[in-house]
Amino acid sequence: MTRSDSPATVGRRTPAGRRPLTSRAQISAIAIDLFAERGFDETSVDDIAEAAGIARRTLFRYYPSKNAVPWGDFDAHLDEMRALLAHIPTELPIADALLEALVSFNRVPPAEQDSHRRRMALLLGVPALQAHSMLMYADWRHVIAEFCATRLGVSEHDHLPQTIGWLCLGAALAAYEQWLADPNSDLERLIAEGGRTLAQGVGALS
Template identity: 30%
Template sequence: MAENSPIPIRERTRRLAQAELTTVAQDLFLAQGYEDTTVEQIAAAAGMSKRTFFRYFPSKDDLVIGKYDVFADRMADALDARPANEPVWESLRRVFDITLEYVEDDHQRARNEAMDEIVRSTPQLHARYLEKMQRVQELLIGRVATRLTNHDHVPSDPKPAAIVGAAFACMQAARQAWFASDRSEPFSSYVDDSMATLQLSSV
């Protein structure tokens, strides 16, 4: 997506419908289990037909995994929105701000942890989750490469992938440390400290 280009109305409408379906489906998954929840039940709970459901998601699995595509797009859009002259490391730190609501909000965190457990315990979902997480990083790697060189990413250049990989490692370290703490400090402070450890502010 071009920098600062608006999202078309049709696409915004599609994303809203997908978000509503996802919320409805998650409620059913948490209440009665993933395997015991059918597409028909999800569609009925959302007030639509099964045929309409398939306009937004090819399958039940895609509904669960689709949130990671939305997450990837949000992160890419957030990086696109950062000032072009801002250090890349600082831009990545600010991109991670969109994850704070998933961790610091008690209700959101409980829902996400429950859904993450469903993904981890369902082999086909976990395999696709790993693929989606790779896509998240690939989207950012291309953008970081452009920010650093004003050219598209050259696969033989390891620097963009190393920077993005390091940023995600810092995020994961911060998440693990925060969950192990008494949570008296905000998660954002842990992310700040973790990313400051590598001293890549000049990148």
């Protein structure tokens, strides 16, 4: 449930031996390829640093741990979602606003589908990543809760905004699980269906 990072270049050494410019997105993309090829547990931090053409200590300036690397520049994506929510007209009902945000945030260009699938397969399928993922999910839920709290005139820590945050997270994760299980499925359609169920309530299905 993280946006795909698709750097135009990867962090390999140049022919002249100079270290190229790197970014969180570039390092993450390189690591995703290594994890897919060798396995997450079998790939070390040193392997990632070597493939990116940087020192181990430099990698740790970008990421606090190997578990954080598959998430890419997630903080920047959260800022994008905050901006997206902030620009939704206030007259749009909160349920419709959340549906629009869920679909827009998780929209992946066709050219990035394969890399995004590899990333999400790691995040949802590797046991060693689950504890760290919960921290990232908490940050994502907080963005949703902040938006809902502003609309409802309550604290983002109140029960209702927090509940909506969990519901949105569940809808997104369910969509990703279905998408990973069926290569022919459409992620945007799954996100939209889950978002509509969230917006209408389970009672509307009976």
